[in-house]
Amino acid sequence: MTAPLTPPLTDPLNGQTADRAARRGPAVRLESVSKVYGHGTNGLLALDGVSLDVAPGEFVCLLGASGCGKSTLLSLVAGLDAPTAGTIEADRDRVAMMFQEPALFPWLTVSANVEMALRAKGVAKAERRSRAAEFLRIVHLDGFGGKRPHELSGGMRQRVALARALAQDADVLLMDEPFGALDAMTRDLLHDELERIWRERSLSVLFVTHNVREAVRLGDRVVLLSSRPGRVVRDFPVTLERPRRTDSAEVARQAAEITDRLREEVLRHGR
Numbered sequence: 001m002t003a004p005l006t007p008p009l010t011d012p013l014n015g016q017t018a019d020r021a022a023r024r025g026p027a028v029r030l031e032s033v034s035k036v037y038g039h040g041t042n043g044l045l046a047l048d049g050v051s052l053d054v055a056p057g058e059f060v061c062l063l064g065a066s067g068c069g070k071s072t073l074l075s076l077v078a079g080l081d082a083p084t085a086g087t088i089e090a091d092r093d094r095v096a097m098m099f100q101e102p103a104l105f106p107w108l109t110v111s112a113n114v115e116m117a118l119r120a121k122g123v124a125k126a127e128r129r130s131r132a133a134e135f136l137r138i139v140h141l142d143g144f145g146g147k148r149p150h151e152l153s154g155g156m157r158q159r160v161a162l163a164r165a166l167a168q169d170a171d172v173l174l175m176d177e178p179f180g181a182l183d184a185m186t187r188d189l190l191h192d193e194l195e196r197i198w199r200e201r202s203l204s205v206l207f208v209t210h211n212v213r214e215a216v217r218l219g220d221r222v223v224l225l226s227s228r229p230g231r232v233v234r235d236f237p238v239t240l241e242r243p244r245r246t247d248s249a250e251v252a253r254q255a256a257e258i259t260d261r262l263r264e265e266v267l268r269h270g271r
């Protein structure tokens with residue numbers, strides 16, 4: 001029998017995965033996206049003609065002055081709100097969001113918080129406890145499943161939020177200043193954890209931060225938005241070898257370059 005000239009799109013052992021990989025475009029695509037809050041003369045233009053792609057497996061950090069529309073952009077990608085103009089492509093079933101506040105249910109145990117996400121995904125009750133334990137192990141919280149959120153530190157609560165996001169079977173993580181409220185040491189540790197999980201699970205990440213060094217520490221690219229209305233001003237590729245250290249000279253150098261551009265942007269708008 002002769003082999004087919006073109007290989008089949010589906011792998012017989014794992015047809016779905018091969019098929020999906022073959023069809024994969026960007027994990028997230030925004031094309032000329034604008035967002036106006038309110039109407040008429042009271043309308044507020046938050047985003048103006050934003051085009052941005054996140055490739056599968058790419059880590060993109062979003063920076064910009066306060067109020068330039070970063071959170072708006074994430075909520076549009078998550079489908080929590082609709083753009084006024086333009087198009088957004090993202091597989092909403094595979095997207096999970098993380099905020100500065102971990103937003104856990106305080107009356108539920110850590111395990112039950114993660115199990116909620118599994119339940120929403122239709123995982124059978126009998127399997128949920130062991131699957132939750134597996135996700136907690138990934139974020140290095142083995143043995144903490146029976147605790148309540150108030151018994152954990154801020155960093156540990158964000159780990160639970162990360163485990164819950166992973167339990168949503170997400171391959172796109174939308175992160176809105178997830179480590180903004182943590183001390184520098186805890187943040188550093190979570191950078192390492194997130195980078196490891198991102199690589200192991202080939203996640204695509206869109207990460208909003210005010211911290212330029214954090215953006216350079218983590219991102220494959222740093223996208224700078226203008227002051228409101230948010231437009232893409234510049235896209236900085238970060239090619240430094242990983243893993244990076246937030247306090248390294250290389251990270252500091254690139255962060256200084258981006259900070260200069262960010263400062264220009266903020267001053268241009270008289271803030």
Ligand SMILES: Nc1ncnc2c1ncn2[C@@H]1O[C@H](COP(=O)(O)OP(=O)(O)OP(=O)(O)O)[C@@H](O)[C@H]1O
Pocket residue numbers: 037038044046064065066067068069070071072073228
């Ligand atoms: N639901 C809403 N209704 C009306 N205006 C809104 C709404 N959400 C955000 N805005 C306004 O849109 C603009 C962009 O807000 P957004 O929160 O997206 O900015 P941001 O860049 O995330 O800000 P920050 O860096 O301070 O968190 C702001 O002027 C904000 O006040």
